[in-house]
Amino acid sequence: MGKKLTVLTALALCLTMALPLAAGGSKDAAKKGSSGTVLTMGSWRADDVAGWTALLAEYKKATGVEIQFKPTNPPDYNATLRLQLESGTGPDLMFARSYDTGIDLFKNGYFADVSAIKGLKENFSEGNRAPWTTADGKAFAIPLFAVIQSVYYNKDIFAANGISVPKTWEEFLAACDKLKKAGITPIANGLADEWDINECFMMGILPNFVGGYKGRLEYETGKRAFNDANMVKAFQAMADLAKYCPDGYEAIGYNDSNALFATGKAAMYADGSWSLDTFKDMGANWGNFAFPAPAGAKAAICFHADAGLTMNAATKHPAEAKAFLEWLCTPEGATVAARYLPNGFYPMISANIKIEDAHSAELYGLIQGKDQDVRFCWPKLMSGDPSGYVLMNQGVIKAMKGQITAKQAADDFAAGLAKWYKPN
Amino acid sequence: MKNRKLGQYTWYCYLVPALFFYAVFMAWPLADSIRLSLYSASGPAGAGRTFVGFDNYIRLFTDPDTSARFWGAFGNTWYFFFINMVCQNVLAIVFALMLSERTMKGSRVYQTIIFIPVTLAILVTGYLWKLILNPQWGAIAQILTKLDLKELVKPWLGDERYALTTVALVSSWQWVGIPAMMFFAGLQNIPDELLEAAEIDGASKLGKILSIRLPLIKPVIGIVTILTFVNNFNAFDVVFAMENANGAPSYSTDLIGTLFYRVGIAGQHPVGIPNPGLGSAIATSTFIMLMAGVVGILGLTKSEK
Numbered sequence: 028m029g030k031k032l033t034v035l036t037a038l039a040l041c042l043t044m045a046l047p048l049a050a051g052g053s054k055d056a057a058k059k060g061s062s063g064t065v066l067t068m069g070s071w072r073a074d075d076v077a078g079w080t081a082l083l084a085e086y087k088k089a090t091g092v093e094i095q096f097k098p099t100n101p102p103d104y105n106a107t108l109r110l111q112l113e114s115g116t117g118p119d120l121m122f123a124r125s126y127d128t129g130i131d132l133f134k135n136g137y138f139a140d141v142s143a144i145k146g147l148k149e150n151f152s153e154g155n156r157a158p159w160t161t162a163d164g165k166a167f168a169i170p171l172f173a174v175i176q177s178v179y180y181n182k183d184i185f186a187a188n189g190i191s192v193p194k195t196w197e198e199f200l201a202a203c204d205k206l207k208k209a210g211i212t213p214i215a216n217g218l219a220d221e222w223d224i225n226e227c228f229m230m231g232i233l234p235n236f237v238g239g240y241k242g243r244l245e246y247e248t249g250k251r252a253f254n255d256a257n258m259v260k261a262f263q264a265m266a267d268l269a270k271y272c273p274d275g276y277e278a279i280g281y282n283d284s285n286a287l288f289a290t291g292k293a294a295m296y297a298d299g300s301w302s303l304d305t306f307k308d309m310g311a312n313w314g315n316f317a318f319p320a321p322a323g324a325k326a327a328i329c330f331h332a333d334a335g336l337t338m339n340a341a342t343k344h345p346a347e348a349k350a351f352l353e354w355l356c357t358p359e360g361a362t363v364a365a366r367y368l369p370n371g372f373y374p375m376i377s378a379n380i381k382i383e384d385a386h387s388a389e390l391y392g393l394i395q396g397k398d399q400d401v402r403f404c405w406p407k408l409m410s411g412d413p414s415g416y417v418l419m420n421q422g423v424i425k426a427m428k429g430q431i432t433a434k435q436a437a438d439d440f441a442a443g444l445a446k447w448y449k450p451n
Numbered sequence: 452m453k454n455r456k457l458g459q460y461t462w463y464c465y466l467v468p469a470l471f472f473y474a475v476f477m478a479w480p481l482a483d484s485i486r487l488s489l490y491s492a493s494g495p496a497g498a499g500r501t502f503v504g505f506d507n508y509i510r511l512f513t514d515p516d517t518s519a520r521f522w523g524a525f526g527n528t529w530y531f532f533f534i535n536m537v538c539q540n541v542l543a544i545v546f547a548l549m550l551s552e553r554t555m556k557g558s559r560v561y562q563t564i565i566f567i568p569v570t571l572a573i574l575v576t577g578y579l580w581k582l583i584l585n586p587q588w589g590a591i592a593q594i595l596t597k598l599d600l601k602e603l604v605k606p607w608l609g610d611e612r613y614a615l616t617t618v619a620l621v622s623s624w625q626w627v628g629i630p631a632m633m634f635f636a637g638l639q640n641i642p643d644e645l646l647e648a649a650e651i652d653g654a655s656k657l658g659k660i661l662s663i664r665l666p667l668i669k670p671v672i673g674i675v676t677i678l679t680f681v682n683n684f685n686a687f688d689v690v691f692a693m694e695n696a697n698g699a700p701s702y703s704t705d706l707i708g709t710l711f712y713r714v715g716i717a718g719q720h721p722v723g724i725p726n727p728g729l730g731s732a733i734a735t736s737t738f739i740m741l742m743a744g745v746v747g748i749l750g751l752t753k754s755e756k
Contacts, residue, residue, distance in 0.1 A: 105723030106716065128722050219609050221699050222720055275586020277609025277700060283587065292587075409722050413516055417719060421701065428700075446516075 064347050066094045069111070069121035071104035072334075075369055082367035086354065092347045094120065112137040112339070119342040120351060123168035123335040125158030125401070127410045133167035139340040142166040144349065146356030154240075155375040158332035158401065168335030169352050171364075172372040175300040175390055176231030176329040176402075182312035184211060184294040196235070196264065196321040203271040206294050213271040215293035217279025218424050225420040228297040229265055230402040231329050235320035236261035239327030239398035247407045249450025254434075254441035260321070262440075263433035266426040277428065299331075300371030303386050315390045317397065327398035331405070332375065411447035418443040481738075488731035492724075500728065507732035521733065523702055524710040527615055531706060532683040534619035539627050540675055546627070547634030548660060562635070566628035573625060577692025580621045584608055608693060611703040618704050622689045626682070630675045637671035638664060673752025677745055684741050687712055696720075707737050 070079070079096040087093050097118060099107045105128060111117040112132065123129040123138060132138050141147065142165050147156070151170055159168040185191070185202075188209050193199040203213035218224055237243060237257045245251045273279050273287060288296035289309050297318070306313055320326045336355065338348035354360040358378035365374050370387040374380050382388040408415025422436035431439070488507055490500040512518050546565055550558050568576060583590045584607050592604045607617045641664060649659050665672075687708030690698060696713050697720070698705025713719060715730015 102720060102723065103717065106718050106725050109724060128724065131724065217609075219699060220695060221697060226721075273587055275592070275604065275606035275609065278584070278586050278606035279609070280581075283585065287587065412719075414719065414722065416721060424701065430701075 064092055064344055066092065066119040066342075066344055066347055066351075067097050068094050069104075069108055069118035070096065070098040071101040071122060073098040073100060078367045078369055082364055085363055085367070086351065090350065090354075092350070094351060108132070109137075115341065117339050117341070119344055119348050120336060120338050122171070123159060123337040125332045125335060126406050129159060129167060129335065129337075130161055131410075133161065133165075137340055138167045139338045139342075139345075139348075140165050140167065141169060141337060141352060144169060144356055145353045150356055150358065150361075150376050150378065152377050154399075155332065155377075158406070159335040159337075168337035169356055170332060170375040171334040171336045171355070172368065173375050174331050174333045174371060175373065175394060176227055176297070176331065177300070177315045177317050177390060177393060179288060179296040179298055179302070179306065179313060179315055181288070181291055181294050182314055184291065184311070192316045193319050195319050196232075199319050200267060203268070203295075207271055212273045212287065212293040213295055214268060214273075215279075215284040215287040215296040216268075216272055217276040217281075217284055218427065219278050219280040219283070221420055221424065223281045223284070223298070224265075224427070225416065225423055226402060227299055228268075229261070229419060229423045230404065231297055232264060232318045233261055233403045234327035234329055234398065234400045235318055235324055236264065237403070238325065240400040241398075243400055243403055243406070247450060252441055253444050254437035258437045258440065259433050262422060262426050262436040264321075265423050266429070266433050266436075269427040269429070272427075300373070300387070300390055301369075303371040303384070303390065304369050307386075314386070315393060317393045325398060327400060328394050329402060330373075330394050330399040331401045333372070407451075408444065408448065411444070413443055415440070415444055415448070484731045485735050487727055488729075488735045490728045492726040492728055503728065507728045508736070511729065511732050511736065517729075520702065520705065520710060521736075524698070524705045524707045527698070527704065528684055528686070528706045528708075530615060531619045531622070531686060532680060534616060535623050535626075535679050535683055536676070538620060539623035540630050540672075540679060542623070543627050543630035543675070544634050544665075544672075546631040547638055548664065550631075550635050551638040562632070565631050568625045569628040571625070573622075573688045574692045576625050577621065577689055580624075581608065581693050584617065609700050611700050614694065614700055615704045618689055618693050621693065622683075622686065625689070630679070633671055633675055634668060637668035641667050669752055673748060676748050676752065680744055680748060681741060684708075684737060684744075707733065711737070 068079075068083075072079070076096060076098060079098075083094045083096055104122070105124065108117065108121060109132065117137065123132070129138070133140075144166070147166060147169055155170050155173075156166060159170060160166050180192070184206070188205060188211070190202045190205060193202050206213040216224055216228055234240075234242075237246065242251075242257070246253055251257075269276070273284075273293060279287070284293075284296060284298075285302065285305060287293040288298075289306055291309075291311050317326065317328050336352060338345070338352060342348050355364060356376070358376065358380070361374045361376040361378060362380055365380050365382070370382075370384045371390070373382075373391060382391050404415040404419060418440045422431075422440050425431045426433050426436040487500075489502060489504060491503045491506075492500070510517055511521055546561075549555060550561060555561075582588075584592075586592050586604055586606045586609075595601060595603050605613060607613045645663060645667075646659060649663055654662070683706075685708055686706050690704050690706055690709050691712070694700075694704045696709055696717055698709050711730055711733045714725065714733060715727050716725050717723060718725040
């Protein structure tokens, strides 16, 4: 009896131990099924599954290589990806965040060096490659798309109140004032979700206040202090806007702002180009204008390098992954990609890619001829703790609530950065 | 003879499954997270994390920014616990006393009503309350506006003065059913003879509650306090659902749970790279405080034998 039990137990143990092996085996078998190689792609664009699936199906038709799009919940992407890569289960191809967040993964050896990808140097400008290039000139991802920060405005409300698109920051404030007096909420933005007021609004207007790309470099290299007059002016500009935000804006979140603008309850809304499709079916006429610069300042716009695409350094299919990246670096590949990706995600390739959607084309037109720059904090100010992003975010919120002055907000920003940031 | 001796110890076998699952799913992760608190954040591929001794604890308690966040969250959690004790548990006792009155009609119906919020996911109730409290189109704002009391409409969730209280009240509303049912069960166990004897001696209703019913459910009060304490110090979801992982506005609703999530699991937006070492240090410190707290409460509320 006892012997029988021992044998049975041993058998059961053996079986459980063999189970993972069997599972692994069958998985491999599935991977090498009739269709040939299957690659996976990690992304934070969980909203774009349909577009990516169609795009990848097109690619499969042309090459026979199947790539599966496996997105993660956007806020969890960085943490999930790192966990996957650390445990050796990372996808073959994946979206890469720009600057430090991406560089970290490259330095740790998870992202492959893609400097040698054909078409990368030829078809992308140096500025567009920079967000995914290390200080010593190695590319760790190919540029995939960028987004634009601008103001969505309700053309019907503007027309009814005799307001034209403001050309300067002063005109913008005057327009807000006029709308407010007419009983209309001028701006839909609120503070509850925190990130949107910082990314969409503050960093949207900043290029105008600090002098675009060149201005940002002067802060980063230490030529200008982070609490100089321009920065104070930008914080002040945000503080001035508080009274034009909806009643109770302190508790209005990103989705509330979307709804306020979409239902015509607010006349303007500072948001990113990714929301273009959100307002597609809105009843009223709407359009976009660039954040206006203060009178006398040169107009600049935030064209933010958002996503790159890279391959896993440890992928089992390096040739196929490389081929896909090379395809996206050709004008043909980029054109196909632009066709399937949702509106508001703009290709960064230096080829004349036509944008079909009228709203999207109008918005894309806004960046032409303007000084372009990425969001202020992204290139250098993200890696410390507290990061420049967090400092700016808290400063903007406190200044808008009137808890501190714009000067204090700028001083806090500079003081927080001084703890860890060495100008270089 | 030999078999007999073996037989004495066969009961060990029955413990093995439970011990196994406890060890694998409770004890080992706990020990491992304590170990993790002595290691650095993520390192290069293959190299793993590096041992840093007590650096994470030193940073947690001496770095002004990090310790400000920790003590802020610590204070907020105590406040959150305080509101829950006052509103949730006092209300629960009142409900239980009312429900256990012999003259009470429809007790079952009220029990169900009080218990329903418990069965809903906090993400759902949190979101519902967020809608109700919305200053633009929330029900409360609309009712107050209709009553011509528009100046009373406040951004409850967006103002540092009200946000934590509001969130704590929603949490109380959600969970009041559990302590209410526990108190109710405790009150039901009090023998009728005791109360009848007190009645004959001329005890008033309040007198009966204060000198008989409450003292007799003291152990239940202790258990409920411990449960509230442990749940509140682990609370995260209600803040996550109603505010965000930063404990908006300006960290005023930042609890130990959200701080731990932000530091150790999710990382700060938008970089989103967590620091599991520092996160584990927060978790371990919290664990030690919880232990101390539970021992203290047990000592205070155990009934003298």
